Amino acid sequence: MWKSSYEEGFQSLKNEKFDACLLDFRLGANTGLELLHEMNKSGINCPTIFLTGHSDFDLDLQAMQVGAADYLIKDQINAPLLERSIRYSIKHALDMEELRQSKAQILQQDRLASLGLLASSLAHEIGTPMGIIRSRAELAERKSDNKDIKQDMQVVVTQIDRIAKLVNSLLHLARGSKSEHSADVNLNQVINDIVSLLEPEIKRKSVMLNLNIESPLIVKAESGPLAQVLLNLLVNSIHAIEDQNPAEPVIQMSADIKGTMARIQIKDNGCGISDENLNQIFKPFFTTKEIGRGSGLGLATSYKLVHSWGGHITVQSKPGEGSTFTIFLPKA
Ligand SMILES: Nc1ncnc2c1ncn2[C@@H]1O[C@H](COP(=O)(O)OP(=O)(O)OP(=O)(O)O)[C@@H](O)[C@H]1O
Ligand SMILES: [Mg+2]
Structure with missing residues (x-):
């Protein structure tokens, strides 16, 4: 496509996608350099070859x-x-x-490492006070005859457990890639x-849960974290419903069992996931x-x-x- 003015050129670069662009230095009242600046500012990244004359040194x-x-000197251009x-x-x-993407990846890895x-x-610092709050709340719940206080204390305990779960998820997320603890x-x-x-x-949500579980099924994993993985999938399904x-x-x-692997499937008729989000959920x-x-750690951790x-x-x-x-999961 050929555009004969600065403005037209800029507009089509902005609105369309090109494999490459050849850019003259002299563009009426403006210059190709200005257009390059403008492209940078607007985030247009089309590979651009600059055309200069003999006298346009520098x-x-x-x-x-x-x-x-790249640049080409106009009267030296030939087909090859x-x-x-x-x-x-x-x-x-x-x-x-590619460089931009790997930089972004390194940043993400850095973020995870510091995380x-x-x-x-x-986990270390808040584990003790959380444990104390939890046991005091349990104690208060048991001691009190007041229904409201009992209920409030139950809320405290569930919320503490939620914090503990979150901290645990973060810990799992930060752990190395190959587990040495699978059994x-x-x-x-x-x-x-x-x-x-x-x-x-x-039951409370009137959801029908159909189970179709072969037995026995022994897999290589860790039982606590595996329970957490399946729990998150079920909770996600309940939320989607x-x-x-x-x-x-x-x-x-x-x-x-499918060959050497055990296969676990959880299917819901909830809201589903848009194509756009499907790439992001993990x-x-x-x-x-x-x-x-939700904190967005369930599937990443899983x-x-x-x-x-x-x-x-x-x-x-x-x-x-x-x-x-x-x-x-690998069969044991
Ligand atoms: N069964 C599902 N149906 C519809 N959307 C889902 C389902 N499972 C996951 N998602 C989408 O994927 C996102 C990420 O799920 P994930 O379990 O990682 O985090 P979360 O449920 O939002 O928070 P957390 O699990 O940390 O409490 C959800 O917020 C939801 O948009
Ligand atoms: Mg979840």
Whole structure:
């Protein structure tokens, strides 16, 4: 596409996507350098080749400093040179994008590393006072005959447990990638435990829970963290059902053996996940829930744990219809 003025050129660079752009220095009242500046300011990153004349000494250097990928002297341009320059510029842009992404990744890793440090000292520092508050609240609840006080104390205990869970999630998230603690875990037992823990909540919300669990199922994992992973999936499903409010709310949980792996599946007819969010849900702190209902650590932690046991986790979802999360774990 050919644009003959500064303004037209800038507008189409802003509105369309090009593989590369050839930019003349003299553009009416403005210059190509100004356009390059303008492109930088507006976040347009199209690989740009700057065209200069013989007398425009230094311009090429300035253009490169402002982000041009290459420059060509106008009366020396021939087909092979032009082809090489375009190819080089596109490659240069790809390299820059890769560099930008790996920088972002390093920043994220840094953030997680310092988060880990913070989490372990936090866990240590607040563990004791939290334990004291919890046991005093329990004591007060037992001692008191006042119904309101009893209820208030129960709230204190549940909220303390929630803090403890959050700190634990942070700790797991910060832990190394390969678990040295994985052992034979009775999956049937873990599923029984979490189902009896959640049953009252599930009944209260009139959700139908269908279980289809093969037995025996022994996997390589850690029982406490595995329970936490499955609990988060079930709680997520309950939340999704609350958001969608389907006529017949159903969660189906199944577990069986697939070759060398055990497969656990949790399927709900809740609100589902948009395509846009589907890429984000395993990232730390990604949540669509309001403060207090979710912290966005459940799936990030689960992902890390499941991989540390040599397994993997996948998701399928349709907005408005529901989601299915599948976990594969190595059979013991
Ligand atoms: N079954 C599901 N149906 C619909 N959306 C889901 C489901 N499971 C997860 N999500 C989406 O993925 C996001 C991240 O889930 P995740 O469990 O990591 O965090 P959370 O539930 O928001 O908070 P936390 O688990 O830390 O309390 C959720 O906020 C929600 O938007
Ligand atoms: Mg969750």
